[in-house]
Amino acid sequence: MNHATASAPPRRLRADAARNQQRIVAAARELFADHGLEITLDDVAERAGVGVGTVYRRFANKKELIAEVFEQNVTEFATAAEDAARHPDPWLGLVQFFEYACTHLATNRGFSEVMLELEDDMDRFTKVRDRMKPTIAAVIDRAAEAGALAPGVEASDFFALIHMVDALAEFSKPVNPTTWQRYMAIALNGVRSDSVPRRELSVPPLTDDEVELAKSHTSCAGRRR
Structure with a gap:
């Protein structure tokens, strides 16, 4: 007792x-x-x-906490890629994952910074890359085999496109936090084969005034750093 x-x-x-x-x-x-x-x-x-x-x-320390948060994010990314790879329509599976990745990066300021931080820890960075890369490649290969991608488009192109959308999201966020969705659609339209219907551009581009205002925010941020 x-x-x-x-x-x-x-x-x-x-x-x-x-x-x-x-x-x-x-x-x-x-x-x-x-x-x-x-x-x-x-x-x-x-x-x-x-x-x-x-x-x-x-x-x-903060680095340990960053690593824990990043592990959770990576697990969710891996799950999203696996779900996309099981989608009955290969093209829509690719769209599903691309939208997930763009949304996650565009609305999560810390994720890209964590990726850069982890490059100093090559063992962890390599494990993260190797964990996600095959499944993401499978999602893209399925779409290519189904004839939904333009000739010559490769898996590595999507990593670049996602980071391009993320960079635009960071630039435009102070004046228009949804503009990145337009360029996500443009990117998807650009890699589709001619036989696949294009996505609607439902979000307008930045106006000239918004571009200038976004530039001023970028300049201010640079001076603060």
Whole structure:
């Protein structure tokens, strides 16, 4: 009886620790998405509603927390690619994954920054790349084999296109946070074969005034850095 009483608190503490870790990682994901990697562990503690000491008990430094958040993002990307590879229509499967990737990057400021951060850790970066690359390639190969892609388009082109859309999203976000959707559609239209219907360009381009305003925001950000 005494033994049972003594063993109960550790089980409760472990459960509390697990819940705290979930809250910390969820808070970090939100903050990284909104503000990039400039946030502090104090910011994470405040968003999670825990003491900063609790954060440091779970993660010795911000880099450990970044790695944990990134692992979750990669798992979700891998799942999205697997779902797309199972789509009954190869072209729509490719569109599904391309839209997922563009949306995730365009609305998650920290993800691209994390990718750059991880390039310093080549072992982890290589594992991440090797985990996703075959499934993504399969999604694109299926569309090519179905005759839905223009001749010569390769899997590596999509990585470039996704980053191009992401760069446009970062540029236009201060003045129009949805413009990137237009260029995502243009990119998809550009890689389709002639026999596949084009996507509607439902979002207008930036106006001249919006371009100039976006440039001013970019200049200000550069001076702050």
